[in-house]
Amino acid sequence: QQKTITGKVTDSNNQPIIGATVTVKGSNVAAQTNGEGHFTISVPGTSALLVFSSVGYEPQEMPVGSNIVLNVSLKTATSNLNEVVITGYTAQRKKDITGSVAVVEVDNMRQIPTGTPEKALQGQAAGVTVVTSGAPGGNSNIRIRGITSVGSTDPLVIIDGTQGNLHDINVNDIESIQVLKDAGAAAIYGVRGSNGVIVVTTKRGKSGKVRVTYDAYLGTQRPLKDGFNIANTQETANAIQQGYLNSGLTPGHKQLGTGNTPVIPDYITPTAAKEGDPNTDPSTYKLYDNQITKTNKVGTDWFHEIFKPAPITSHNLAVSQGTDKSTFYLSVNYFDQQGTMIETYQKRYSARINTTFNLNNKIRIGENAYVFYKRNPGLPDNNQDEDNAISMSYRESPLIPVYDIKGNFAGTGSQGLGNAKNPVAQLRRTANNKDNDWQVQGNVFAEVDLLKHFTARTSFGGFFDNHYWNMFSYTAYENAENNKNPNGFTENYMYNTSWTWTNTLTYNTQIKSHNIKVLVGTEAINNYQRGMFGTRNGYPLTGPSNLTVDPSLWTLLFGPPNGQVTGNLNINGGTNIDNKNPATPIQSSLYSQFGRVDYNFDDRYLLSGTLRRDGSSVFDKSQRWGVFPSVTAGWRISREKFFGSVSWLNELKLRGGWGKLGSISNINPTNAYTLYTQSAPISYYDINGTNNTSTLGIYNSQNGNRQTTWEEDIITNVGFDANLLENKLTFSLEWYKKAISGLLFTPNLAATAGGPPAPFVNAGNIQNTGIDIAATYHGNVNDFRFDITGTFTSYNNKVKSLPGGIKYYDQVSSGSNRFGAFSRLQPGEALGAFYGYQVVGLFQSDDDVNKSPKQDAAAPGRFKFKDANGDGKISDSDRVFFGNPNPKFTAGLNLEASYKGFDFSAFFYTSVGNDVINYVRYWTDFPQVFDGAMSKDAALNSWTPTNTGAKVPRLERGANFSTTTNFNSYYLENGSFLKCKSMVLGYNIPSAKIKQFGIDRLRVYIQAANLFTITKYTGLDPELTGSDLRDNTNFGIDFGNFPSNQKNYLFGVNVTF
Amino acid sequence: KNFLDKKPLGAFSPDQLYNAAGVQGLLVGAYHMVSGEGGVTAGNNYASGASNWAFGSVAGGDSYKGSTPSDQGDVVFIETWAYNANNPYFNLKWQAVYDGAQRANDVIRTMAKVTDLDDASKKVMLAEAYFLRAHFHFEAKRMWNNVPFVDETITYVANNTNVPNIDGSGNYIDIWPKIEADMQKAVNDLPDKQPEIGRANKSAAIAYLGKIYLYEHKYALAKAQFDKIIPGTYGGSGNGQTSGGQAYRLVNFQDNFNAATDNSAESIFAYQSVVNDGSGTNGNYGDVLGFPNSAGPGGCCGFNNPSISLANSYKTDANGLPLLDTYNSTPNVSDPAAPYAGNLDPRIDLTMGRPGIPFFDWGPTPTNTWVRDPGSNGYFSPKKNVYSKSQQGVLSSTETSFWGPTQLDANNVNLIRFADVLLWQAECEIELNNPDRALALVNYVRKRAADPTGWVYKNSDYDAGAGKYKVQTTTADNYLVKEYPAGAFANKTYALKAIRFERKLELAMEGTRFFDLARWDNNTGTVMAPELNAFAAAEKVRPTIFAINNTSTFTARKNEYYPIPQQQIDIENAFGTVNLKQNPGY
Secondary structure: OOEEEEEEEEOOOOOEOOOOEEEEOOOOOEEEOOOOOEEEEEEOOOOOEEEEEOOOEOOEEEEOOOOOEOOEEOOEOOOOOOOEEEEOOEEEEHHHOOOOEEEEOHHHHOOOOOOOHHHHOOOOOOOEEEEOOOOOOOOOEEEEOOOOOOOOOOOEEEEOOEEOOOOOOOHHHEEEEEEEOOHHHHHHHHHHOOOOEEEEEEOOOOEEEEEEEEEEEEEEEEOOOOOOOEOOHHHHHHHHHHHHHHOOOOOOEOOOEOOOOOOOOOEEEOOOEOOOOHHHOHHHOEOOOEOOEEOOOOOOOHHHHHEOOEEEEEEEEEEEEEOOOEEEEEEEEEEEEEOOEOOOEEEEEEEEEEEEEEOOOOEEEEEEEEEEEEEOOOOHHHOOOOOOHHHHHHHOOOOOOOEOOOOOEOOOOOOOOOOOOOHHHHHHOOOOOOEEEEEEEEEEEEEEEEOOOEEEEEEEEEEEEEEEEEEEEOOOOOOOOOOOOOOEEEEEEEEEEEEEEEEEEEEEEEEOOEEEEEEEEEEEEEEEEEEEEEEEEOOOOOEOOOOEOOHHHOOOOOOOHHHOEEEEOEOOOOOOOOOOOOEOOEEEEEEEEEEEEEEEEOOOEEEEEEEEEEEEOOOOHHHOEEEEEEEEEEEEHHHOHHHOOOOOEEEEEEEEEEEEEEEOOOOOOOOOOOEEEOOHHHHOEOOOOOOOOOEOOOEEEEOOOOOOOOEEEEEEEEEEEEEEOOOOEEEEEEEEEEEEEOOEEOOOOOHHHOOOOOOOEEOOEEEEEEEEEEEEEEEEEOOEEEEEEEEEEOOEEEEEEOOOOOOOEEEEOOOOOOOOEEEEEOOOOOOOOEEEEOEEEEOOOHHHHHHOOEOOOOOOOOEEEOOOOOOOEOOHHHOEEEEOOOOOEEEEEEEEEEEOOEEEEEEEEEEEOOEEEOOHHHHHOOOOOOOOOOEHHHHHOEOEOOEOOOOEOOOOOOOOOOOOOOOEHHHEEEOOEEEEEEEEEEEEOOHHHHHHHOOOEEEEEEEEEEEEEEEOOOOOOOOOOOOOOOOOOOOOEOOOOOOOOOEEEEEEEEEEO | OHHHOOOOOOOEOHHHHOOHHHHHHHHHHHHHHHHOOOEOOOEOOOOOOOOOHHHHHHOOOOEEEEOOOOOOOHHHHHHOOOOOOOOHHHHHHHHHHHHHHHHHHHHHHHHOOOOOOOHHHHHHHHHHHHHHHHHHHHHHHHHHOOOOOOOOOOOOOOOOOOOOOEOOOOOEOOOHHHHHHHHHHHHHHOOOOOOOOOOOOHHHHHHHHHHHHHHOOOHHHHHHHHHHHOOHHHOOOOOOEOOOOOEOOOOOHHHHHOOOOOOOOOEEEEEOOOOOOOOOOOOOHHHOOOOOOOOOOOOOOOEEEEOHHHHHHOEEOOOOOEOOOOOOOOOOOOOOOOOOOOEEOOOHHHHEEOEOOEOOOOOEEOOOOOOOOHHHHOOOEEOOOOOOHHHOOOOEOOOOOOOOHHHOEOOOEEEEEHHHHHHHHHHHHHHOOOHHHHHHHHHHHHHHHOOHHHOOEOOOOEEOOOOEEOOOOOEOOOEOOOOOOOOHHHOHHHHHHHHHHHHHHHHOOOOOHHHHHHHHHOOOOOOHHHHHHHHHHHHOOOOEHHHHOOOOOOOOOOOOOOOOOHHHHHHHOOOOOOOOOOOOOO
């Protein structure tokens, strides 16, 4: 007995509400209002109840009765409890959620000017810790509720229902982001859910007329003013000379003379030459032999030679429309961020088309498609490495000018000035490197409503990525080391693809006060990746005077063919064997079945359960299948009758949950197999003694383990949500415990086992506990409206146990291994905890040395270490845990305010209690470390018998136990910081003035990003990603990090037609 | 479900190797580890190279670590005998030698399943595997003394890889018998000649077995082996020959250190270094730091600088004999202030780059630029591993996948050369009281040194193909080297001193000095500590690293063997049972 109802939905001012949803309660029959607020819906009979809802309004229910026209006025919402958010495979009203789901305020996030959305996620969601760098297109450490693995902790990212990657999404396309943090929310993602899940939906067309929006900004990024605080030429020379004298040596520096006071030469090539030296005659100039180079007597400011102001631009145009039959959304985006470090940039061109078609009332089909092309050379993975240009800017001696007398690069080829590379040269030489990445992501889907209460959905999606990049290595004639290396050219190509096929069936019904929703589904995922490279060397010089080669010759056609090397790429683009990044090609697959039941009684008692069964190809057949359950419950106390009298508390929900998740992020996909392979640098041998040809050999490349399975993560979560003060204040607090067991580990095998590394085994436990808090306050005083949103994230991470009997693992960082390990993994300690000798001060006198515990090479002015075990001597067993790079908490604060046409917003982010290692000081505080640049601290305020309060040890030549050869707490600093990430002032041009141009809305704004950073850290930026983002056992170490706290000033515009 | 069965791509499963090609490939892979480089876990490291530059040369006083003091700071401790078990250099070497041993075991294990090979071929290949297994364990034995022996029963699958170095009562196990047994199998089954000259042959196995006996101080047994391979022209009765079939003989000295002329009749067993083979790193990787710094050949890194004491060792008296007792007093050779002006053994300039002396065809060694930090590294540059200018890009690498291709060359690393055998035999003969025979053997080596065609000449072009200077009129310095006169070795103490000094001169910078000293010391504390402490005392007043580390002391009956890497002890003992016991004193 169908009948058709029509009507109009308006707001309290009698203005039509466009795109409001009208549903028949207890079924999946729905309609949307059009541009005039009108709707038409077919209902089963007079007993039906219609539900009217729209974002920002309180939903309203109306019985149909005998009406055929229903006009409804919706009240502006004061609470967002009815807001529908997308969670795992389904959508839920906020008030029904029992798991831990953080809903990101996407508008706040968009205020951060970056091309990479995960950077903008920082501080926007309680429970999510993001550590990032300033490198354009650089990657970040993302941790959802602590560190869940010794390897990668990157969360699973689901975009419109398909596994994807947040990194290159156009932030303007994002409709919503939810972060699923606990097992109740994420267990439906089973073996992939342990690191948390970020669920992204992209925009779709809305009912009404065609909407055109144009958003753009352009701005300038300003390098940090102070750089690394490096001493000038005279100060550096004094320090080096003093090092000789303090060591009882006759000064023997090649440039500075043998006297007690250094003589700054006029030239550094010829070595220590004075004006008038015949070899300084430009006619005698010759690369290598006499590369005439004047001393920079003031001192080159290398930091500001490579960091320059740089522009940032974004243009976004979106067109969308929806009718009751179809919706479309089209956007194009151009993003161009020049790095403040010269020759670095990220440029991206992207387009998205999202459509849906309602074939009839019962069948909907649609697609989401995103295509982008990006250029981001300079390989962001090179951040945090002692050999990158940032590091060279604190390593290269200030005596060296950028250029020699002929305009060629100057460098450490001039004698006695260390082994650093000229960072300007390093970067300039990358200018013509190419990097082209094309990706297509998306899915197609169809939904059918069956019977009365069922909806079936199928979705097929995925991505493919074609990435091509190349690089030319020039002969760096100006350097002290490797200055005659043949030039070479490498081309790389990577193909990476993944598809996901998901089928779900949903049942939805309401029987009196019982609301039941059931979802069952299956999913199949297939991944395949392969890549290759080719290299040739010895390209003909087209610029013989400076050993350059015209980029148009950069093909694999030049140079001697026997110098050509080809091979398959590792995932990370290198050529070393790396368990975490096996050499391509690789393939893996996942097949899953899952289900979910949501039940609520009278919107008061909520109960939800999920179950997923996953089978993964990365394990042996016998260990492949896992089952991941979760249960959650909620109690909306405020719906109880006895609660009615509490006026200031509008909503209170208690909730808790328990569940099990897994992780396979960090396993080598062939881990179950014992394998042998051929590899030229590892197993070939010139058995014929030819000097130039090897015979092919074979070696055991990996041991297999058939017992290995996923990491298991059991999460317990309790919390409450409350709305107070007429829903003006919403508050949510959660406590959680994540117990991760069966960590995927490659234990250290005794060398007597042979060369192949241990396979991953399940061993060791870690645990995170913590508290997440989110609060929002909406207020207004007449026309002045304001919102305050705060997030608070804390986690306390501990290693609980390691594989049987193992006491610890020392963790060498990929940024540098000059000290060996910086951190030690040991039960009872946090992941990444810094381990080494504790400096208690500097020895002040011979007497002090004699009275102190016996220490190798102890002497006045050198480090005095703590005798931790009290045995009267300093030995390896006196090393202690002296720092923890994990913050005690991080917090974000968004302030928004508007008054008439003006709006203002600000975002602050703080990290408190994170220790950092300032490894820069290894290079800048000790003249015996390569005679490079010196810090002002060391040059001007080192220990002397009369400057006994100094922190920097005595300047010396010797490298020994009490000076530079071990890792100790000298390098430790407090890395807490508060950053003002963004401040925006906007103005909406009154509509009366712009209507005539057909413009609905025109807003202009000015913005300052990173206006200030408050920190005690003496380096550039205490926010430090790991040098290997896939390794969470060491981070917070400054190896030459692209700072993320550089000021940006922007001007932007938002236009809607 | 088939959907979840994803085979590994780009790798063999073990059963794909149960055939001739498979096991042959594994054997080549085992030879690869003679380089000391390229193991999956150890990778390429300066520590583990075949030449033992840090453990044998630097720690033995042949050379200084080089570069600035903090560069490769771990070696400072090796250089000044302040090493402890946490020094990563030891662990890297340990990993490399056992990686090699297990690769040899892979050959043995796989051979048992191979069906398409005749027994004769199997026997030879197994003999090569035993040769290599003995070699890798020999390396471990002389480094650490108390080391485990890893045979083919030790596998990851069998879960028995925590191999102990002690027996059930906690006493150290001596693996010499097992090394001997392996090498004896190699002697038994290896052919006289091999189709590929890089493979070990019977003579090489005999020489190595003799070397093993010598390290055990079993002089008669050692002598018996050496007798089998020293040809009649050297007063012996043997018929030793290279894998290529050349009868053993001393060649032009320089030919041992020149990629163009290596694998000569003097080469008994060597790491076959190769460049531009597509590997990037199969050259002489262990020595890549040991090149003259900056503008010199290689362009980096100024490590492994020959010591001033070593240079002084080449002083000769008016009779062309070394100054066994007084060599290290002033004036110092090449001292910029007051240089020594007397006679020199010409091998000095074939062993090191010395200011003003021609360095192949690179011109005279510059006084300033090739030593990175003259304040702590003296005046000299390494030479035996370095290539000539005309060989650049042909016998040095041009492959840029490694950061320092210009420091990689194809110079073989000699593990045993015929001069070695002659001097070992001289030791055996003097220990067995045959002084005349010992004298003759030493004099063969000195006679070769005295051949003026092999010397360095000024104002002359160097012919890299011949390993000689073209015009031989003006010697680069006052060279005078003569044989010991008849009867000179009548006094055994003197003879022993002379023989040992000869090894120093002949084999300097070849990574053997430390191990020779330890062998001669034989755990008595009477040879090595006095020698090296005297060396350090002399060095402390010179522009050397010892001036900065002026408390350096070699501790007798401790420092003769290196500490067992703590990391290995921690792993092997993790489950409560003590498997690896640290060496005494550490």
